[in-house]
Amino acid sequence: ALDCGACGGNEGKPNARVLAMMANNPGVRERLAKNGIDIPSDTHFLAGQMDTTTDEVRLFDLEDVPPTHRADLARLQEDLKEAAELTSRERCGRFPEIRRPLEGPQAESHVRRRSSDWSQIRPEWGLSGNTAFVIGRRELTKGLDLEGRVFLHSYDYREDPSNRLLEVLLTAPQVVAQWINMEHYFSAVDNEVYGSGSKIYHNVVGRIGIMSGPWSDLRLGLARQTVMNGDVPYHEPMRLLTVVEAPRLQIEKLIARHDVLQHYYHNEWVHLVALDPQDRVWYRYRPSGEWVPVSVDVVQTQNHT
Structure with a gap:
């Protein structure tokens, strides 16, 4: 909802995509190996971006994922979905207007509605509470x-x-x-x-x-x-x-x-x-x-x- 204050209100998507592309480049890996940084040959880097108001993580450039990693990608997507549901449920408990615990689909539906409601003055608590x-x-x-x-x-x-x-x-x-x-x-x-x-x-x-x-x-x-x-x-x-x-x-x-x-x-x-x-x-x-x-x-x- 607030983008990144440390980045002048911008998002990190372009940086993540560029870094993943560089890390997947064989030429870059060869140069890194000469400097003592060995990336396993079966490693594939994937860029992602989290929406902190819905807890969803969107993955980019999925068409570049090799067939050998499709099963791993499917597991990752399932894990991210489960993590989003758990995080939404946890965050809903901190909103002042939520009087009772919201479970699973209810919590997910609430944060989605909250993220797109232009009348909502507090779509998320953000980093408030940091210690x-x-x-x-x-x-x-x-x-x-x-x-x-x-x-x-x-x-x-x-x-x-x-x-x-x-x-x-x-x-x-x-x-x-x-x-x-x-x-x-x-x-x-x-x-x-x-x-x-x-x-x-x-x-x-x-x-x-x-x-x-x-x-x-x-x-x-x-x-x-x-x-x-x-x-x-x-x-x-x-x-x-x-x-x-x-x-x-x-x-x-x-x-x-x-x-x-x-x-x-x-x-x-x-x-x-x-x-x-x-x-x-x-x-x-x-x-x-x-x-x-x-x-x-x-x-x-x-x-x-």
Whole structure:
């Protein structure tokens, strides 16, 4: 419904299609192999785009899928359909006007209707409610219900001896997550000052911004309906918590190398917690540059499939 704020309101479809075409090109794979990146010969890349208002994932260029992969494609499409149904059911429970749980077709029908209703002021909650950013192996969060509030990035420190991947994750995706977090934070703290007020009164001005009603200054931040449920905040204004599974010494080197990380952690705009694989102890990074052990209760979870 909102496209991508980090991409200037654009969609990612062209990028996904181009990347898939490049990755399927034998010449590109040959060059990658010379640089130590070996893509299995039976791997076929497929571009897709998720509609966050309906939870559907649309796949592109299916005519290029080889016959040997048609069965895999059919399984993928079934899995995506099942995932969409489960996600729709979960999201419907968060909409304020839904008084009882919606199951299967009911949830799917509701989100579809909601996505195409021009009178709907809240087609989705979007990223409202975001609280944390996790960089680590899937085992860290597998089986946990994080209620759609956490950005997850799969990362294995054992496969990143140079820390190059970790550096990219901390200086690119985490930066975007912090932007998102702060935009929601300030829009929830004082929506009239840092947000844009009710979208009911919004008017587009010269394709450069919005104003409230027939006159006002250009409005900044998020609409009231994005972060508020009536008069009650839906988004909790919390500074981002970044959780990293990696050696503390390697994280320290990256912090020392990048001013943006020092700004985030030393000024506590982002809280940093690390799980050090050397001793399997959780540590919190303090503005002074020290690591302080923290007690973490281990929650036993059962993964239902």
